[in-house]
Amino acid sequence: MLMRGGTFKGAYFLAEDLPIDGTKRDDLLLTIMGSRDPRQIDGIGAAHPLTSKVAIVSRSQSPNNDIDFLFAQVSVQEAFVDTKLNCGNILAGVALFAIERGLIEVRSPKTRVHVKTLNTGTRAELIMNTPQGSVDYEGDEAIDGVPGTTAAIPINFLDKAGSVCGAPFPTGRRSDTVNGAEVTCIDNGMPIVIIRAGDIELSGRVSCSEIEASGEALEKIEAIRL
Numbered sequence: 001m002l003m004r005g006g007t008f009k010g011a012y013f014l015a016e017d018l019p020i021d022g023t024k025r026d027d028l029l030l031t032i033m034g035s036r037d038p039r040q041i042d043g044i045g046a047a048h049p050l051t052s053k054v055a056i057v058s059r060s061q062s063p064n065n066d067i068d069f070l071f072a073q074v075s076v077q078e079a080f081v082d083t084k085l086n087c088g089n090i091l092a093g094v095a096l097f098a099i100e101r102g103l104i105e106v107r108s109p110k111t112r113v114h115v116k117t118l119n120t121g122t123r124a125e126l127i128m129n130t131p132q133g134s135v136d137y138e139g140d141e142a143i144d145g146v147p148g149t150t151a152a153i154p155i156n157f158l159d160k161a162g163s164v165c166g167a168p169f170p171t172g173r174r175s176d177t178v179n180g181a182e183v184t185c186i187d188n189g190m191p192i193v194i195i196r197a198g199d200i201e202l203s204g205r206v207s208c209s210e211i212e213a214s215g216e217a218l219e220k221i222e223a224i225r226l
Helices: 022-033 094-100 208-212 216-225
Strands: 002-005 008-014 053-059 067-074 110-117 123-129 155-158 176-178 181-187 191-195
Touching: 002 094, 022 067, 053 094, 067 094, 094 110, 094 123, 181 216, 191 216, 208 216
Parallel strands: 008 053, 067 110
Antiparallel strands: 002 008, 053 067, 110 123, 123 155, 176 181, 181 191
16 A cells, blocks of 8 residues: 655555565565666656655554554665664554554544554554544645645654664763764664754755755765764
8 A cells, every 4th residue: 555654655565465584575675666776667666765665564463562563665776675764754654554454443533553663663652533433534734845734643652762772872971072073862763963053064054955065064964974
C-alpha cells in the first residue's frame, strides 16, 4: 500500500508477505522501488530519497505493543537498503496501514496504537481519528512543503531518550568542541548535533540550497557531522 507519512511517501508491506531472509528481502525491495537506476523508471520509487522509503509491519510479539514496525530507506542509485535508522514520518502511517489491513481492533471515536520501531527499539503511541469505527482521513492539519490538508496524527514518543546511542548525551557532556566549534550531541530517538550558525559563518536564516552552495561552511558542517 502506498501512503504518505508526514512529508514523505512510503510503500507499506505486511512482514509476512516479504522474504524472511534479509538479503532476499532487500533485493526484492530494491526491485520494487526500481533502484540501481537513478530515475527509478522500473519501479514505484520516484527518484528521490523522500519517496523511496518502506515500512514493514506486523502484529507485535511484545505484550506492551500492538504493532512492530521496521523502517527501510531504499537507496535510489545503489543496491543498498538501510534499516539502521528510524523515521517519524513513515511511522505516522503505520497505524493507518495496520487498521486498513485488519491488524488491530478499531475503537470509536479514537484508536490508540502502540508501535515498536524495530530499527532502534523505540516505542510510540499513535492516535487515530476513527469515528464509527473507521479511519477519518479528512481534516484541516497542514504541513509545510506538502499540498492540501488531512487528519492530524498525534504521536507520543515513549522511551526515546538515548535509544540509539545509549544515553541522552552520548558523549557524557553537555557540550564538546569538535573541529574548533562548540557543539551539543543529543540522542532523543535520533542522534543530532546542535551548533551555532555563527560558528560556521552562517546567519541561521539561509535556505538549504544556500547551505549546499556555501563551500567552506558546508565542508565544515560535514566534517563535524562525521
